Amino acid sequence: MYGRLPIVKMLAATVALAAAISAVMLSINWNGQEASTAAPKIDELLNVMIVLSSFVFALVMVMLFYALWKFKAKPGDESDGEPIHGNTRLEVAWTLIPTVIVLFAAGYSWSVLNDIEKTEGQPMTVDVFSQQFAWSFGYPGKGNKFVEGELHVPVNRQVKFKMHSQDVIHSFWVPEWRVKKDNVPGITTTATVTPDKVGTYQLICTELCGFGHASMRATVVVEPPAQFRKWVAGLKETVPPAYMESIRQDTETNPVEPVGAGGA
Numbered sequence: 001m002y003g004r005l006p007i008v009k010m011l012a013a014t015v016a017l018a019a020a021i022s023a024v025m026l027s028i029n030w031n032g033q034e035a036s037t038a039a040p041k042i043d044e045l046l047n048v049m050i051v052l053s054s055f056v057f058a059l060v061m062v063m064l065f066y067a068l069w070k071f072k073a074k075p076g077d078e079s080d081g082e083p084i085h086g087n088t089r090l091e092v093a094w095t096l097i098p099t100v101i102v103l104f105a106a107g108y109s110w111s112v113l114n115d116i117e118k119t120e121g122q123p124m125t126v127d128v129f130s131q132q133f134a135w136s137f138g139y140p141g142k143g144n145k146f147v148e149g150e151l152h153v154p155v156n157r158q159v160k161f162k163m164h165s166q167d168v169i170h171s172f173w174v175p176e177w178r179v180k181k182d183n184v185p186g187i188t189t190t191a192t193v194t195p196d197k198v199g200t201y202q203l204i205c206t207e208l209c210g211f212g213h214a215s216m217r218a219t220v221v222v223e224p225p226a227q228f229r230k231w232v233a234g235l236k237e238t239v240p241p242a243y244m245e246s247i248r249q250d251t252e253t254n255p256v257e258p259v260g261a262g263g264a
């Protein structure tokens, strides 16, 4: 066999390389501003995953380069490599360690998702309508007031978005909130967000939905509650019948309360 590997040195090199990669990767602000209560939790999850992946990547690189250097064929050596018939300890290790890492990642992600989707009291409901290539919004707690291309929500209030697609799959994404959810024809999907920073953001369709996908955006305004109430009171239109129909039809999954529940 190959003789003893310099395990301690390789581990030290792995830790050093993982630390260096993590330091670089963590110094980058990947997701931009945090503007919802979910954002810091999701960013922390991402940071933990970055450190874990850096470690795995470093371990693979150290072993790869060690093997390249240590077992390089001598010039002129045309012989076959030594046949190997398995190594139980090694196989147990490379099965067990990734399993533990993946289970940890799954458990941690699950708990974060549970946490950010928890509803407190009575969230405000907003209906989200998506179609090629525009967004519009209804406020069931405000007499089904309706607006196109501009979403307003009060700051520090939990909002439950109920998504309806009129044609193909779209996806609701406000990067600063971190929350992303597909709008699927025939199904009501929901996303729960508590925006916690006043400001103007962009809602971006993040599911390739056709020719105009790249321009399928809407303005998102997070404002103090009084200002929001004034804005919503000033809306002239109510949700058009075709959209009301899509709310009625999209019942295959999750809405537990009747459509229209929840108020601002």
Ligand SMILES: [Cu+2]
Binding pocket: 130, 131, 132, 133, 169, 170, 171, 205, 206, 207, 208, 209, 213, 216
């Ligand atoms: Cu779209």
